[in-house]
Amino acid sequence: MISLENTTLLCVISAPSGAGKTTLCERLLAEFDQLNYSVSCTTRPPRPGEENGKDYYFISETEFHERIQQGDFLEYASVHGYQYGTLKSQVLQGIETGKDVLMDLDVQGAFRLRRTLHANQEDALLKQSYADIFIAPPSIETLEKRLRSRGKDPKDVIGRRLDRAEKECARWSEYRYLIVNDDLETSYNILRSILIAEHHRVRKS
Ligand code: ADP
Ligand code: 5GP
Secondary structure, three states, X not given: OOOOOOOOOEEEEEOOOOOOHHXXXXXXXXXXXXXXXXXXXXXXXXXXXXXXXXXXXXXXXXXXHHHHHOOOEEEEEEEOOEEEEEEHHHHHHHHHOOOEEEEEOOHHHHHHHHHHHHHOHXXXXXXXXXXXXXXXXXXXXXXXXXXXXXXXXXXXXXXXXXXXXXXXXXXXXXXXXXXXXXXXXXXXXXHHHHHHHHOOOOOOO
16 A cells, blocks of 8 residues: 655745735644644734734744754854744654644745755754745835835834845745745645645655
8 A cells, every 4th residue: 555654844935025915824723623723932022912822932032042042053143133033842842743734934044944854864854854945026116015014114114124035035946846826726726736746746845
């Protein structure tokens, strides 16, 4: 009897802020029970409506540095002047219970994670499980409109996010998949198809 073993996924999604990653990921998490979101730590203050432990663990700079020293992070990076880090415990908890893990990482974090997985033999299982997706906006003008209409960031913050977006988008080819998020329904269908296809992948490297 033929069957695929080890089909647990470690799925990384990157996108410039405002490209639609949260919208797409929330829908994916609502549809797929086997998908666990890895809640990151950040030193950024919460935006209106964000909850500690659900969106992020909002921690101080001091606690973030203590956690780096303790080796608690699988990867971490500085983005828009704040620290963001993925807790090893969040990822391992998911993998060990046979669930897929969805991680929201910036381009530096995804780059570092790929490098770590390549370098460490003991992470072979994680490396085999790894798949990454870049979500791009159709244009910088559209991205600006989305950031403004979301209405969660002050003007100067939006300016900084746009400056960074072009640099981030230039790195799309480092990823296994690219979704240009123009029409939301089309993008969501592509995203869910990727998740399903990854579970049926035979060649893992
Ligand atoms: P991110 O998590 O990448 O920062 P969000 O998911 O918060 O982005 O989306 C930014 C804004 O753009 C939100 O107001 C969201 O409703 C809207 N949005 C997301 N995808 C689309 C799309 N395909 N078409 C139009 N608006 C979108
Ligand atoms: P935001 O402040 O808009 O929620 O996120 C800003 C950026 O930080 C986004 O590009 C997001 O992907 C990234 N990010 C969120 N969590 C992590 C993390 O744990 N590690 C890294 N490297 N980036 C993260």
